Amino acid sequence: MGEHVIKLPDVGEGVAEAELVEWHVKVGDLVREDMVLAAVMTDKATVEIPSPVDGEILWLGAEIGDTVAIGSPIVRLKVAGEGNVKAGGGDAPKAEAPAKSAEPKAEAQPSTPKPAPKPANPPARVSPAVAPQAARPAPVSGAPRAEGEKPLASPAVRLRAKEAGIDLRQVPGSGPAGRISHEDIDAFVARGPQLTRATGLARKDGVEDIKVVGLRRKIAEKMSLAKSRIPHITYVEEIDVTSLEELRATLNKDKRGDRPKLTLLPFLMRAMVKAIAEQPNLNALFDDEAGIIHQHEGIHIGIAAQTPNGLVVPVVKHAEARDLWDSAVEVNRLADAAKAGTASREELSGSTITITSLGAMGGVATTPVINYPEVAIVGVNKIMVRPVWDGTQFIPRKMMNLSSSFDHRVIDGWDAAVFVQRIKALLETPALIFVD
Amino acid sequence: MKEISCKLLVIGAGPGGYVCAIRAGQLGIDTVIVEAGKPGGTCLNVGCIPSKALIHAAEEFEKIAHLAGGKDPLGIKVAAPTLELAKTVAWKDSIVSRLNSGVAGLLKKAKVKTVQGWATFRDGKTVEVETETGTQVIRAETVVIATGSAPVELPFLPFGGPVISSTEALALGEVPKKLAVVGGGYIGLELGMAFAKMGAKVTVVEALPRVLSQYDAELTRPVLKRLGELGVEVMTGAKAKGLSTQGQAGKGDALLVETSDGKSAKVAADKILVTVGRKPLTEGWGLEQIDLDKAGKFIRIDDQCRTSMRGIYAIGDVTGEPMLAHRAMAQGEMVAEIVAGHKRSWDKRAIPAICFTDPELVTAGLSPDEAKALAGEIKIGQFPFAANGRAMTKQGEDGFVRVVARADNHLVLGIQAVGQGVSELSAAFGLALEMGARLEDIAGTIHAHPTQGEGFQEAVLKALGHALHV
Numbered sequence: 001m002g003e004h005v006i007k008l009p010d011v012g013e014g015v016a017e018a019e020l021v022e023w024h025v026k027v028g029d030l031v032r033e034d035m036v037l038a039a040v041m042t043d044k045a046t047v048e049i050p051s052p053v054d055g056e057i058l059w060l061g062a063e064i065g066d067t068v069a070i071g072s073p074i075v076r077l078k079v080a081g082e083g084n085v086k087a088g089g090g091d092a093p094k095a096e097a098p099a100k101s102a103e104p105k106a107e108a109q110p111s112t113p114k115p116a117p118k119p120a121n122p123p124a125r126v127s128p129a130v131a132p133q134a135a136r137p138a139p140v141s142g143a144p145r146a147e148g149e150k151p152l153a154s155p156a157v158r159l160r161a162k163e164a165g166i167d168l169r170q171v172p173g174s175g176p177a178g179r180i181s182h183e184d185i186d187a188f189v190a191r192g193p194q195l196t197r198a199t200g201l202a203r204k205d206g207v208e209d210i211k212v213v214g215l216r217r218k219i220a221e222k223m224s225l226a227k228s229r230i231p232h233i234t235y236v237e238e239i240d241v242t243s244l245e246e247l248r249a250t251l252n253k254d255k256r257g258d259r260p261k262l263t264l265l266p267f268l269m270r271a272m273v274k275a276i277a278e279q280p281n282l283n284a285l286f287d288d289e290a291g292i293i294h295q296h297e298g299i300h301i302g303i304a305a306q307t308p309n310g311l312v313v314p315v316v317k318h319a320e321a322r323d324l325w326d327s328a329v330e331v332n333r334l335a336d337a338a339k340a341g342t343a344s345r346e347e348l349s350g351s352t353i354t355i356t357s358l359g360a361m362g363g364v365a366t367t368p369v370i371n372y373p374e375v376a377i378v379g380v381n382k383i384m385v386r387p388v389w390d391g392t393q394f395i396p397r398k399m400m401n402l403s404s405s406f407d408h409r410v411i412d413g414w415d416a417a418v419f420v421q422r423i424k425a426l427l428e429t430p431a432l433i434f435v436d
Numbered sequence: 437m438k439e440i441s442c443k444l445l446v447i448g449a450g451p452g453g454y455v456c457a458i459r460a461g462q463l464g465i466d467t468v469i470v471e472a473g474k475p476g477g478t479c480l481n482v483g484c485i486p487s488k489a490l491i492h493a494a495e496e497f498e499k500i501a502h503l504a505g506g507k508d509p510l511g512i513k514v515a516a517p518t519l520e521l522a523k524t525v526a527w528k529d530s531i532v533s534r535l536n537s538g539v540a541g542l543l544k545k546a547k548v549k550t551v552q553g554w555a556t557f558r559d560g561k562t563v564e565v566e567t568e569t570g571t572q573v574i575r576a577e578t579v580v581i582a583t584g585s586a587p588v589e590l591p592f593l594p595f596g597g598p599v600i601s602s603t604e605a606l607a608l609g610e611v612p613k614k615l616a617v618v619g620g621g622y623i624g625l626e627l628g629m630a631f632a633k634m635g636a637k638v639t640v641v642e643a644l645p646r647v648l649s650q651y652d653a654e655l656t657r658p659v660l661k662r663l664g665e666l667g668v669e670v671m672t673g674a675k676a677k678g679l680s681t682q683g684q685a686g687k688g689d690a691l692l693v694e695t696s697d698g699k700s701a702k703v704a705a706d707k708i709l710v711t712v713g714r715k716p717l718t719e720g721w722g723l724e725q726i727d728l729d730k731a732g733k734f735i736r737i738d739d740q741c742r743t744s745m746r747g748i749y750a751i752g753d754v755t756g757e758p759m760l761a762h763r764a765m766a767q768g769e770m771v772a773e774i775v776a777g778h779k780r781s782w783d784k785r786a787i788p789a790i791c792f793t794d795p796e797l798v799t800a801g802l803s804p805d806e807a808k809a810l811a812g813e814i815k816i817g818q819f820p821f822a823a824n825g826r827a828m829t830k831q832g833e834d835g836f837v838r839v840v841a842r843a844d845n846h847l848v849l850g851i852q853a854v855g856q857g858v859s860e861l862s863a864a865f866g867l868a869l870e871m872g873a874r875l876e877d878i879a880g881t882i883h884a885h886p887t888q889g890e891g892f893q894e895a896v897l898k899a900l901g902h903a904l905h906v
Binding site: 154177 | 845
């Protein structure tokens with residue numbers, strides 16, 4: 001019998017470290033070759049770490065959320081034969097193994113989908129302050145006070161109630177003559193002041209601590225970065241998409257069998273390509289530390305997509321070189337990959353401008369957060385039939401708002417407005433998209 | 437003079453003001469207190485403390501005079517005593533001055549700055565103080581008005597010459613041979629009885645049908661009996677009309693009185709002590725500058741002692757009845773804590789009141805009539821000191837303890853007592869009420885024997901229907 005140490009492999013892209021986002025195994029598990037042990041994440045790509053050998057897990061070298069350097073040992077396995085570690089020469093602390101040995105932690109963590117090994121220093125978990133329903137104090141059968149009658153309590157109880165902001169008139173007194181005791185205040189606080197006996201509603205005081213790891217942490221960091229560094233200006237304009245929707249319906253009706261169904265996105269992408277041709281400064285990355293705006297010739301449009309794990313932004317590369325159908329194909333392919341979690345790191349990075357859409361949930365207006373270090377993001381709101389005054393009467397039109405944010409440090413409000421008005425003109429008269 | 441800025445400015449260093457300032461100082465609030473006279477206010481300088489000193493001296497003198505009369509059963513023989521009132525007053529002054537410096541020291545210890553002088557509001561945040569060395573301007577975030585009260589003057593008997601207020605009565609050089617007391621409230625009777633004990637021929641003129649009219653007749657009966665023993669003449673339903681000499685000071689002054697049957701009478705008097713009440717001090721310090729709302733004569737306050745102007749509080753006699761030092765102290769403490777950011781409001785159940793007549797009177801909480809009006813059915817238990825061993829051994833058998841409780845749940849609503857030395861029972865009475873005691877709580881508390889305090893427990897047992905010693 002020997003030991004085999006698995007080190008974090010080079011997951012590519014020249015990254016030096018990766019965040020451990022998931023353990024698929026725990027100490028004591030028997031694993032076979034190629035079984036997935038863990039998942040690590042670099043930027044936006046998640047990489048699974050398979051086991052190269054059969055064996056039994058002896059030690060796990062990181063906790064979920066830890067950033068692990070490439071080449072660091074992450075798992076020790078007991079294997080048949082020699083293994084890859086000389087006896088006693090391991091660099092993993094063996095003594096820790098028993099401490100970590102599979103203490104089931106399932107009972108209180110509904111939010112953790114898969115059992116994870118208990119970390120040596122578990123995150124502080126606030127145990128519910130009020131234990132289960134059964135422990136709820138029964139309503140006190142104090143003598144009811146007549147309307148306007150002063151509550152009876154010793155000065156110490158009165159002071160405590162005052163400081164806790166409790167109105168003693170609301171507190172039933174269990175003592176003689178309806179006197180309110182310290183215990184009555186305890187019970188009142190535990191029961192919650194609004195509880196009426198009939199509703200059966202109960203106050204809950206538990207707190208669940210959820211560690212922000214993996215993609216969620218990346219999103220959090222990215223959003224903080226964008227919101228703290230970029231002074232956003234958001235511009236909302238309504239667009240009459242009646243003609244566009246008619247065109248889209250016609251194209252979809254008569255499309256060739258090998259072509260995808262068109263959504264509004266490819267039209268918007270084409271319109272953006274046209275608008276950017278006139279305002280290339282919107283297709284840029286602003287390196288605010290170096291003080292340089294990298295204005296790109298290629299238009300790489302990030303498409304913010306909701307996946308089961310959170311927000312990802314697959315990128316349609318070189319939108320300027322894709323026609324309507326090609327754009328549609330690429331958007332569909334990337335969306336599927338992102339949802340399946342198979343999008344590559346390359347597919348998830350490199351955008352120069354971003355579109356965000358909540359689809360049917362799009363709402364009336366949004367305040368999109370710029371995909372740092374880009375300088376513009378176009379948000380699509382929901383298409384709704386609204387009455388529009390055509391000069392003589394109200395007529396029903398398909399209206400859609402665009403909510404777009406710009407980095408006000410490098411994009412003036414005027415330029416932002418010109419850009420959005422240009423897109424509006426293109427989308428309202430879609431033929432313009434296709435003529436030069 | 438350089439302006440002073442502070443967080444809290446207290447105007448008036450009476451029991452309300454100085455307690456407020458000390459508590460504020462303890463809480464780390466930058467506090468200034470302004471006082472025109474000596475620290476301690478009416479209470480310490482011309483009220484509670486000096487009057488009790490004089491009353492004590494009078495009691496001692498009367499006790500010995502009584503023994504010298506040879507009719508006392510104790511078997512003590514002494515010669516007739518003499519009284520040098522000037523010395524008594526000097527002794528009284530020494531106590532007052534000890535307490536003055538005590539208060540000053542406490543203020544200093546609490547890091548409160550004291551400014552001596554008369555304060556006048558310039559606006560809600562600014563006060564000018566006329567000091568010996570000039571005008572001192574003080575700016576404060578919060579101001580507490582604790583200006584207190586002053587004796588009420590009768591227009592037809594202005595103070596001066598033979599007409600004196602309680603203040604002058606406490607500083608007389610000799611005992612007046614004949615003393616007329618106008619107003620038979622607690623101050624008039626306390627001082628009237630004291631001077632009677634010191635040998636004055638005292639006549640009390642009271643416009644109402646009874647003296648000590650805020651107390652029920654049963655409670656005041658032992659006091660009336662004692663007034664008779666001391667030779668104090670009590671004229672009730674009688675109105676003072678003025679001086680027969682029309683203000684000319686000198687011997688042979690007399691008080692003109694319209695008696696209850698409408699006849700004119702002359703009450704011979706060397707001194708005429710007017711004790712017809714006290715009025716809040718709402719003038720002379722610029723109330724008109726800040727235009728606070730009033731409640732009758734008093735400054736209107738809420739349950740946190742806030743006035744109608746933000747940042748201005750008022751405490752003590754200037755805010756209403758009962759005009760008692762301990763009420764002002766509790767208000768002062770509360771306001772300091774509110775200013776320090778604590779959550780407080782006035783939630784006291786009882787403000788005990790004591791009348792230091794002979795015998796003494798104590799009331800705490802509701803009288804039987806008030807309790808009936810408020811709670812409906814009540815139980816009353818009364819225990820006479822005549823059945824109390826300790827009272828007998830102190831030759832103080834007159835009086836009783838009376839307890840008033842709700843009939844349904846036996847919650848004690850009020851406690852009254854009359855008797856020798858019963859003032860000290862007020863602590864137990866107040867505690868019982870504040871703690872929300874029921875009759876059973878007091879009945880179940882061992883009261884040490886032999887004490888007058890047993891009378892409290894016995895009164896409760898009586899209310900419960902099983903008194904042991906009557």
